[in-house]
Amino acid sequence: MLAVQVELLTGRYVASEYNDRTKAEWPPHPARFYSALVATWAETGSPVEEAAALDFLATLPAPELHVPEIQRERDSSTFYVPVNDTSIVRTYQSNWQKMNAAWQQREEAREGLDRVTDGKERRKLEQSVQRSTKAIDQLRKTVAGFLTGGKVADSGLALLPDQRTKQARHFPSVSPDEPRFVLVWAEAGGMKPHLPALDRLLARVHRLGHSHSLVLIRRVEDPPAANWIPHEDGDTAIRWVSPGQRKALVEYHDLHCGVEPRVMPAVTIAYGRAEELIPEEESPESDLAGDFIIYERAGGPPVPVTRAVSLAETVHRALVKMAEPLPEGGVHPAVCGRDPNGKVTRDPHVLILPLPYVASQYADGTVMGVAFAIPRAVSEDGRIQILRALGQWERHGDAEDRMIKVHLGSRSPIELRRVLGKSDRYNLQPRTWCRASRTWVTATPVALDRNPKTLWARDAHAATQGERRAIRSIRQACERIGLPQPEQVSLERTAPLRGTEPVGSHPPFPGRGAGPRRVLVHAHLRFTELIRGPVVLGAGRFRGAGLFRPIREERRDRSPPEVGTS
Numbered sequence: 001m002l003a004v005q006v007e008l009l010t011g012r013y014v015a016s017e018y019n020d021r022t023k024a025e026w027p028p029h030p031a032r033f034y035s036a037l038v039a040t041w042a043e044t045g046s047p048v049e050e051a052a053a054l055d056f057l058a059t060l061p062a063p064e065l066h067v068p069e070i071q072r073e074r075d076s077s078t079f080y081v082p083v084n085d086t087s088i089v090r091t092y093q094s095n096w097q098k099m100n101a102a103w104q105q106r107e108e109a110r111e112g113l114d115r116v117t118d119g120k121e122r123r124k125l126e127q128s129v130q131r132s133t134k135a136i137d138q139l140r141k142t143v144a145g146f147l148t149g150g151k152v153a154d155s156g157l158a159l160l161p162d163q164r165t166k167q168a169r170h171f172p173s174v175s176p177d178e179p180r181f182v183l184v185w186a187e188a189g190g191m192k193p194h195l196p197a198l199d200r201l202l203a204r205v206h207r208l209g210h211s212h213s214l215v216l217i218r219r220v221e222d223p224p225a226a227n228w229i230p231h232e233d234g235d236t237a238i239r240w241v242s243p244g245q246r247k248a249l250v251e252y253h254d255l256h257c258g259v260e261p262r263v264m265p266a267v268t269i270a271y272g273r274a275e276e277l278i279p280e281e282e283s284p285e286s287d288l289a290g291d292f293i294i295y296e297r298a299g300g301p302p303v304p305v306t307r308a309v310s311l312a313e314t315v316h317r318a319l320v321k322m323a324e325p326l327p328e329g330g331v332h333p334a335v336c337g338r339d340p341n342g343k344v345t346r347d348p349h350v351l352i353l354p355l356p357y358v359a360s361q362y363a364d365g366t367v368m369g370v371a372f373a374i375p376r377a378v379s380e381d382g383r384i385q386i387l388r389a390l391g392q393w394e395r396h397g398d399a400e401d402r403m404i405k406v407h408l409g410s411r412s413p414i415e416l417r418r419v420l421g422k423s424d425r426y427n428l429q430p431r432t433w434c435r436a437s438r439t440w441v442t443a444t445p446v447a448l449d450r451n452p453k454t455l456w457a458r459d460a461h462a463a464t465q466g467e468r469r470a471i472r473s474i475r476q477a478c479e480r481i482g483l484p485q486p487e488q489v490s491l492e493r494t495a496p497l498r499g500t501e502p503v504g505s506h507p508p509f510p511g512r513g514a515g516p517r518r519v520l521v522h523a524h525l526r527f528t529e530l531i532r533g534p535v536v537l538g539a540g541r542f543r544g545a546g547l548f549r550p551i552r553e554e555r556r557d558r559s560p561p562e563v564g565t566s
Helices: 030-043 050-058 085-114 119-148 151-157 192-204 245-256 305-322 380-396 431-432 458-480
Strands: 003-009 020-023 064-066 070-074 080-082 166-170 173-176 178-186 215-219 228-229 236-239 268-275 289-297 349-354 367-375 403-406 416-419 439-444 488-492 521-531 548-550
Touching: 030 050, 030 178, 030 192, 030 236, 030 245, 050 085, 050 192, 050 245, 085 119, 192 215, 289 431, 305 367, 305 380, 305 403, 367 380, 380 403, 431 548, 458 521, 521 548
Parallel strands: none
Antiparallel strands: 003 178, 003 215, 064 178, 064 228, 070 173, 080 166, 228 268, 236 268, 289 367, 289 416, 349 367, 403 416, 439 521, 439 548, 488 521
8 A cells, every 4th residue: 555645734725727727626636746746856856766666656546535625715816917928038949949940851851852863853852942941041030130139138128027918817725624635545566666766755845736835745654544536436537647647747848848838648537525435335215216217318409407397298298108008008107107097106107307417617407318217116017118118219219329209399309319328428427316415406496295385475474484384395205205304405496506597487387287386496405414316306206396416515506595404
């Protein structure tokens, strides 16, 4: 085992996300740690033993991390900083490089003239010699004029503070609960011969990320348990390195010389919180859990989140139409959701869940696909009937591409293609909607089972009473799908996540003539323990209303209002 502890001497970690300069990087990326080692190695004589240690370190798999929670994150204000102008050196070097390239091209053309006898080829080479000679002469004049014509002095004046232009810069930082974090390689066989060299190198590293991130780095023998681990089901992208990284960094530095814009070479690894990935089998699970058969939208008009329930109802009607009729008449309850008498069945049956694009920086609420969720409690016969109905539907569409088509009030059908294996789209992965979490937030509003009547009343007392009834209804809805009651329930009418829409933007549920209207609410649930989904609550849960997204507090766009914790 190899464990390296990084102590933040100022209590702060100042480093920006590689893809967003306004946000702080946390957890720290091991690739940044490796780059700091290489930079220190290169600045202090490039010892051969340390180079070997770095090369071997790059062959190890991505490390596990013990990272404390963030105590405070500083707002990333915009600062306008004078530019470190290197145009004098850069312009001079650039012209010399062009002149050397032209000279090399002329010499190669001259050597070709000595060998080539074909008239056409010789004319091309002669033209190349002429062009190169002309370019060399022009560049010589440019360089000479730059040095003797006063341009250096003029450019030098531009380096004075009052003459330099300013550029917007951001310095995001975080203050963790504990001023240290640990990188752990559980399997580090073969590293032992390199440990002395690695220790010498670690002792010389003084910063990680920005120069304000002063650090003390050393190996530790008894590291704390990792709370962030590499895992294929993780939902956080963290960078690590691959073999040959040290040489790649040296080559990149030779190109940008520490001045030009650059992107650090790295490999992106999926990480997740250990508590959310390891003990899932021990976490309470929704009775709706089972198989997720997902179809992605492959064509047709986009469907906004406000029409998700309408899409689910249309998909369900088409599925029932494709199902095999039973000998006694009708369709299997697992498909249609109704018993032989036409009443809503209490037995488990298929859920139609439109999956909107939410809870992301660029989320717009568009429905990216539809999941047919088959709870484990569905009978084997019912499961077969559901699968046969889907197969029949695909044969009516495009059997080769496993495509089904849905008409939702438009001339062009919505084309849905079955996802085989794991989708490369995060919102179309079952784990995105089912992973263990303590915090769950609505992507589509809950249609309350019971009408709280005065929920949004103007009178404060009446509104409080209505709120309590609504919260009680949601707590009971959790128990109805086999979950414990949440310790906290917050209600709101506004959009709780990026990409979601306020309650008022959604059409009434159910539609006209389909029963009494239900009150719609967005909800934020907090459980005392990790809960596995899917979590779909309320009267419209089998048609995509009340679909919750597992989420961490820091991933929300804003905090919910402090209401209804009783």
